[in-house]
Amino acid sequence: MGASGSGKTSMRSLIFSNNPASSTARLGATIDVEQNHVRFLGDLILNLWDCGGQDAFMDSYLSTQRATIFQHVGVLIYVFDIETREMNKDLEYYRDCLDGLTQYSPNAAVFLLVHKMDLVQEPKTLMFERKREEVQKASGDVAITVFGTSIYDESLYRAWSSIVHTLIPNAEVLNKHLNIVAAACSATEVILFERTTFLVIATSTLPSTSSPSESSASSPNNATSPTYTFAPPSPLDPHQMHPKRYERTSELIKAFKWSCSRVREEFHSLELDMYDFTAVLDEMTRNTYVMVVVHDPTIGEA
Amino acid sequence: MGTFLPRIQSVFYAGFDEVAGPKIVFQVPEGLITVPQPVPSSTFPSVPPTPLSECTPTPASLSPLLAVASRNSSLSAAASPIDFRPNSRNFSSPQGKASSNQAPLFNFEEVSKLVIPGPALCGRLVICSTKRHRIMGFPSQLRGKYERNFFRFNICFVFERTADLSCYEPIVRKISRVLASCEEESGFLSTPNNSSAIHAIIEQLYEDLNSYSETSISIDQFNSIELKIFPFYPNPPPVKDWMVPIALINLVRRIEDNWDLTMAKVCRYIDGVNHVSRIAHLADCDIKLTREAISHLLYYQVIMAVDIFQYSNMYTLRKSIQWLADESHVKEECGPYSTKPGFPIPDWPQLLHLYSRMKPGRTVLEWMKEYNVPELGIDVRRFTSFGVIKGFLRRVHRYPIFLPAHSSHPISQSPTAIGNIYNRNERVRSLTGISFGSSMQSPESPTQSQHLLRGRVTHTPIPATSLSPDQATSAPSTPRGNFNPATISVTDTNRPHTRPRQPSAAERILESVRNRDQNFIRSPASPRTSWLYSPPESAATVVPGITATASTPRDSDNLNTPMADHRLDPVAAVSRRQSLIAPLTPTNVPPNSPNISRLVLNPAPRPRIERSPSAPITRGYNVMGGKSVPAPVPLAYPTDLLKLLDGEHHTDELAVRFEAGWPLLDDWLTRIGEGHKGRVLIIYR
Numbered sequence: 001m002g003a004s005g006s007g008k009t010s011m012r013s014l015i016f017s018n019n020p021a022s023s024t025a026r027l028g029a030t031i032d033v034e035q036n037h038v039r040f041l042g043d044l045i046l047n048l049w050d051c052g053g054q055d056a057f058m059d060s061y062l063s064t065q066r067a068t069i070f071q072h073v074g075v076l077i078y079v080f081d082i083e084t085r086e087m088n089k090d091l092e093y094y095r096d097c098l099d100g101l102t103q104y105s106p107n108a109a110v111f112l113l114v115h116k117m118d119l120v121q122e123p124k125t126l127m128f129e130r131k132r133e134e135v136q137k138a139s140g141d142v143a144i145t146v147f148g149t150s151i152y153d154e155s156l157y158r159a160w161s162s163i164v165h166t167l168i169p170n171a172e173v174l175n176k177h178l179n180i181v182a183a184a185c186s187a188t189e190v191i192l193f194e195r196t197t198f199l200v201i202a203t204s205t206l207p208s209t210s211s212p213s214e215s216s217a218s219s220p221n222n223a224t225s226p227t228y229t230f231a232p233p234s235p236l237d238p239h240q241m242h243p244k245r246y247e248r249t250s251e252l253i254k255a256f257k258w259s260c261s262r263v264r265e266e267f268h269s270l271e272l273d274m275y276d277f278t279a280v281l282d283e284m285t286r287n288t289y290v291m292v293v294v295h296d297p298t299i300g301e302a
Numbered sequence: 303m304g305t306f307l308p309r310i311q312s313v314f315y316a317g318f319d320e321v322a323g324p325k326i327v328f329q330v331p332e333g334l335i336t337v338p339q340p341v342p343s344s345t346f347p348s349v350p351p352t353p354l355s356e357c358t359p360t361p362a363s364l365s366p367l368l369a370v371a372s373r374n375s376s377l378s379a380a381a382s383p384i385d386f387r388p389n390s391r392n393f394s395s396p397q398g399k400a401s402s403n404q405a406p407l408f409n410f411e412e413v414s415k416l417v418i419p420g421p422a423l424c425g426r427l428v429i430c431s432t433k434r435h436r437i438m439g440f441p442s443q444l445r446g447k448y449e450r451n452f453f454r455f456n457i458c459f460v461f462e463r464t465a466d467l468s469c470y471e472p473i474v475r476k477i478s479r480v481l482a483s484c485e486e487e488s489g490f491l492s493t494p495n496n497s498s499a500i501h502a503i504i505e506q507l508y509e510d511l512n513s514y515s516e517t518s519i520s521i522d523q524f525n526s527i528e529l530k531i532f533p534f535y536p537n538p539p540p541v542k543d544w545m546v547p548i549a550l551i552n553l554v555r556r557i558e559d560n561w562d563l564t565m566a567k568v569c570r571y572i573d574g575v576n577h578v579s580r581i582a583h584l585a586d587c588d589i590k591l592t593r594e595a596i597s598h599l600l601y602y603q604v605i606m607a608v609d610i611f612q613y614s615n616m617y618t619l620r621k622s623i624q625w626l627a628d629e630s631h632v633k634e635e636c637g638p639y640s641t642k643p644g645f646p647i648p649d650w651p652q653l654l655h656l657y658s659r660m661k662p663g664r665t666v667l668e669w670m671k672e673y674n675v676p677e678l679g680i681d682v683r684r685f686t687s688f689g690v691i692k693g694f695l696r697r698v699h700r701y702p703i704f705l706p707a708h709s710s711h712p713i714s715q716s717p718t719a720i721g722n723i724y725n726r727n728e729r730v731r732s733l734t735g736i737s738f739g740s741s742m743q744s745p746e747s748p749t750q751s752q753h754l755l756r757g758r759v760t761h762t763p764i765p766a767t768s769l770s771p772d773q774a775t776s777a778p779s780t781p782r783g784n785f786n787p788a789t790i791s792v793t794d795t796n797r798p799h800t801r802p803r804q805p806s807a808a809e810r811i812l813e814s815v816r817n818r819d820q821n822f823i824r825s826p827a828s829p830r831t832s833w834l835y836s837p838p839e840s841a842a843t844v845v846p847g848i849t850a851t852a853s854t855p856r857d858s859d860n861l862n863t864p865m866a867d868h869r870l871d872p873v874a875a876v877s878r879r880q881s882l883i884a885p886l887t888p889t890n891v892p893p894n895s896p897n898i899s900r901l902v903l904n905p906a907p908r909p910r911i912e913r914s915p916s917a918p919i920t921r922g923y924n925v926m927g928g929k930s931v932p933a934p935v936p937l938a939y940p941t942d943l944l945k946l947l948d949g950e951h952h953t954d955e956l957a958v959r960f961e962a963g964w965p966l967l968d969d970w971l972t973r974i975g976e977g978h979k980g981r982v983l984i985i986y987r
Contacts, residue, residue: 004321005450028443028452029320031420054323060411 001061001097002079003090004029004053007115007151011079012036012050014151015160015197020258021151032057033069040194041201042287046074046167062096070097070104074167077111082131082148083119091138098142109166110144113159118150154247157254161200161247171202178204186296188277191246193289198250198257201288249291253281307515307531308465311407311435313508315500316417317491318454324418326410328501330508334460336406407460408432417441417456424454427471436461438470440478444485453485453492457504469534477507480527490521503527538600541593543579544954545607547572548687553604564591565598572599574687577610579958608690609697610954611683613667614964616698616986617660623694627654632692639688645679656680657689662698662986699952701985702971704944943970949985 002008010024016036030052038046051061051069061069078097084090101108114131117124128148135146147159165171174192182190182204190204242248257267269282277295284290314329329335416423416430417439424443429436439458446453457477461467484490491500503519507527510517516530553569567585576584582592599605609615626632637647660669666682669675675682689695940960957967975982 004323026451028421028445029318029450031318031324031418031454032415034420052323054319055321056323056325056411056414064411 001051001058001076002053002113002115003081003084003086003093004055006053006079006081006084008050008053008079009034010151011113011115011149011156011160012048014156015199016048018196018254018258018261020255024151029054038197039287040164041168042285044168046164058093058096062093062100066100067104070100073101073105073108075109075111075163076101076105077113077163079113079115080131080135082114082116082127087134091134094135095138095140098139102142109163110139110142111159111163112139112144112146114146114148116150117148117155118152124148154244154251157199157247157250158244160197161250164194164197164199165201168201174202175204178202182292185292185294187292187294189241189291189293191249191291191293192284193250193253193291195283195287195289198254198289200246200250203246307469307533308461308467310459310461310470310508310512312460313504314458314460315504316410316414316439316456316458318418318452320450324414324454327497328504330501330505334407335410336408337410407435413437417458418454427475429467431463434463436463436465436467438467438474440474442478442482444482446486448492455481455485455491457481457507466534469531473511473529473531476529477527480521480525484521484525487525488522535601535603538597539607541578541597541600541607542955543589543593544577544610544958545596546574546577546610547581547596547599547605547607548574548691549605551604553599562595564588565595568592568595569599572605574608575611575683577958606691608687609699610958611686612964613670613682614665615686616662616665616700617686617689617695618662618698619657619660619689620694620696623657626692626694632694636685636688640680640685642679642681648678648680652678653680653685656685657695660695698986699954701949701952701987702947702956703949703983703985704947704974705981705983707981940970944974947971947974947982952987 009027009030010021012034013019013024013027014021016038030050032052034050034052036046036048036050038048040046049069051057076097078094080090080094098110101110112135114128114135117128120127132146136144145162147155147162149156149159168174178190178192182188187204192201192203193199194201253267253270256270260267270280272279272281277293279291279293281289281291312329312331312334314335315327316324317327318324326335326337410417412432413430416428417437419428419441421443424441427438427440429438431437437458437460439456441454441456444453445451457474459470459474461470481491485492490496499521503521506519507517507529510519511529511531518526518528520526549569549572553572557566557569564585564587567587568581571581571584578592578596579589581587581596582589585592587595596605596607600607633650636650636653640653641647656669656673656675659673660666664672666686670682675685686695690697943956943960946956946959953964953967956962957964960967962970971982971984
């Protein structure tokens with residue numbers, strides 16, 4: 001949910017419908033609620049409701065459709081346009097929605113996305129922090145997680161990967177298994193992606209450290225580091241892996257997939273053989289892709 | 303007959319505001335459709351939700367005195383008291399209060415999803431209903447240089463829920479189309495300055511369509527909306543040549559100079575007696591044009607089509623008699639309509655009794671005789687047509703179907719196909735099931751089984767024929783109405799059958815010639831025959847009962863000249879028949895006396911309805927005892943007839959097509975049955 005024109009449908013189009021960012025300019029206003037059914041990991045089905053943000057619709061969600069909208073909610077994703085001129089009105093609607101949510105689905109997770117970050121002048125982090133405080137205040141004592149996002153960079157993938165991660169019931173188990181796999185192939189890292197959206201489902205922990213910028217932390221109460229801070233590579237990380245590699249990978253692979261589809265080909269797998277590492281990305285199950293990153297030069301691809 | 307156009311209760315123009323969402327921009331008359339409205343906190347909301355608005359404000363019940371926090375950005379978040387915030391919404395009409403003369407019809411929110419719908423419904427006519435109303439609109443979604451890439455709008459008409467909206471559909475579509483193109487060309491609707499112009503258009507639509515059922519609104523210098531509501535009738539059924547139109551209004555009086563010529567000519571001959579091809583002939587019009595004209599009249603529902611009245615017809619009551627028998631208009635009108643002048647009008651129970659005695663399997667003639675109808679002074683034609691028009695009497699047609707003994711015959715298909723045919727006719731009343739079974743086993747002499755089934759054909763036994771007196775008696779005694787297999791055996795025993803050797807056609811012709819002379823003296827006891835052979839002088843008197851309405855046109859003068867032009871002239875018709883004869887009968891046809899007799903007949907007025915030049919009265923399939931007249935005259939049947947015996951064409955149609963009366967047709971069917979290996983069955987439907 002979110003104010004009208006805040007970017008909800010664009011996000012949905014980018015991540016779940018695999019359209020490039022440029023195509024979102026041609027989308028029209030959402031009339032009432034549009035639903036997406038996303039199949040995750042075989043039998044997990046995410047029902048994504050994109051609610052139109054115009055006043056008439058919001059009023060109706062809060063009154064006549066209240067029960068329909070707010071019942072059985074797993075995650076509420078509220079989108080704020082960082083450039084909005086009616087922040088008060090937005091906040092007011094937000095509070096009402098939060099009320100509705102706590103009334104009908106008190107256990108739902110709340111994610112707030114401060115969107116259109118690409119339009120903000122530098123310093124971005126300042127603006128972002130300010131917004132974050134505002135929404136934090138408006139949320140009262142409901143636990144929230146805030147991300148800054150833009151469809152033009154990888155931050156959107158980061159936010160959504162986190163969101164989805166909370167919904168996967170056995171994230172820990174997956175992590176453990178990935179660790180085993182990583183150890184088995186002497187890989188630096190093994191990452192599990194969802195097939196259609198390429199959101200990160202799980203990763204193996206790096207052998208030397210659990211990086212604080214990993215988004216695999218499942219507790220939503222972690223104060224997530226602002227996306228736009230460039231964290232210096234942890235000294236414990238021998239390979240100096242970029243903290244934003246997951247989302248960047250998602251974004252890049254998605255873009256590549258889209259390019260393939262334009263020439264009517266399908267993307268299957270990727271193999272990168274660089275001088276210091278090898279990375280292989282391939283299908284694992286019907287719904288997942290796995291990427292194995294190996295730094296050991298002696299290991300070749302099987 | 304006037305058409306009733308439902309009244310437009312309201313017209314509104316709805317759009318999609320990019321901030322506020324779907325909303326009504328203008329509505330005429332004002333205030334009928336309520337919209338949820340945030341009331342500024344300074345005033346207490348004194349307009350309670352109107353009783354007619356269907357949308358209930360929320361679970362939380364708040365006293366109406368509580369202020370509603372506005373969502374305007376002018377109000378800071380801190381100032382709005384959270385406790386008071388609704389959950390309660392007040393409904394008011396856009397102008398602040400409902401217009402005084404009418405209570406609001408409904409709430410916009412109920413229908414907003416269908417007035418401004420998602421892309422799937424745009425570009426389609428959408429009709430939605432609330433509890434008491436129907437709203438018809440044509441939502442449009444136009445892509446263009448708009449802030450959210452699309453411009454959505456809809457112009458909707460509000461009616462009573464029970465109204466018939468079919469005539470407004472083209473109007474709504476057209477308005478939408480015109481406005482959409484105006485918007486595409488010049489941004490007419492989206493330009494903010496034009497709102498008053500749009501308002502004016504909506505108002506004019508509402509006023510004009512309600513008052514005049516038409517309107518012409520100019521939108522700008524180049525565009526205009528021209529609308530006219532036409533009453534919407536369903537398409538008429540196809541017009542067949544054997545249908546008889548009956549006028550429901552006085553058509554002739556309404557003929558004007560600018561009428562279509564064919565129509566003007568045809569109208570004069572619509573008298574409830576003439577069937578379409580006869581009308582075409584009398585009016586001297588092309589048959590196709592005549593059909594068109596009749597079709598037009600049917601469309602406007604100024605005529606009704608019934609079937610040709612013949613004494614060999616069979617009728618039956620329909621279920622609607624149950625309530626129609628109690629209708630006062632039926633009871634009161636039947637007597638005066640059906641009684642001949644000069645006779646006392648029988649009362650309704652008596653007439654109802656007569657109606658109830660009509661069954662499939664009993665011809666009108668039999669019925670008349672049995673119940674002594676002529677004595678009551680009832681004009682049988684009008685009596686039956688009254689029942690048909692009112693809808694409680696139905697004609698039972700005969701559908702002849704030819705079943706070959708072998709499946710190689712082109713007309714009837716394989717046994718399974720025949721089974722199919724019968725399955726299709728749900729109300730097949732013939733004995734086809736049984737007969738079929740039996741016949742397939744024994745491709746035998748068609749005579750026997752055909753005979754058995756032909757017994758079903760209850761034609762009027764003509765007392766004239768001395769040839770088949772027992773036929774006369776036995777025919778009526780065949781079980782009527784229930785055509786289940788059990789009765790077959792009954793017929794078996796009844797039928798004096800194994801048909802003896804049939805007299806040849808020649809014999810029959812001679813017989814008929816002989817009988818004809820007797821006919822002229824005959825009384826209405828054999829109305830059919832007199833029908834066939836009315837001599838010129840009796841043109842006016844014809845058949846009893848007909849005179850009450852229109853004189854059955856039998857003028858010879860009328861007939862002879864046009865006949866030559868439009869139809870096969872009689873001689874040619876005869877010779878046509880003759881030429882067909884040759885391949886079918888082995889005997890040589892001496893074209894002598896029978897033909898001459900035929901020719902003699904023809905210049906005499908041919909009966910229009912029966913149109914049989916010289917049908918032998920006798921249907922001799924049951925002819926007993928040979929006639930001793932040997933002269934063979936081939937009176938076989940036209941080859942086309944065979945092709946049409948597929949159970950789809952009833953005898954009226956065949957009769958009109960081949961210009962043969964029922965007796966002749968009957969005879970032909972007999973011959974077909976015996977000529978080819980197979981049988982002809984008659985299905986009553």
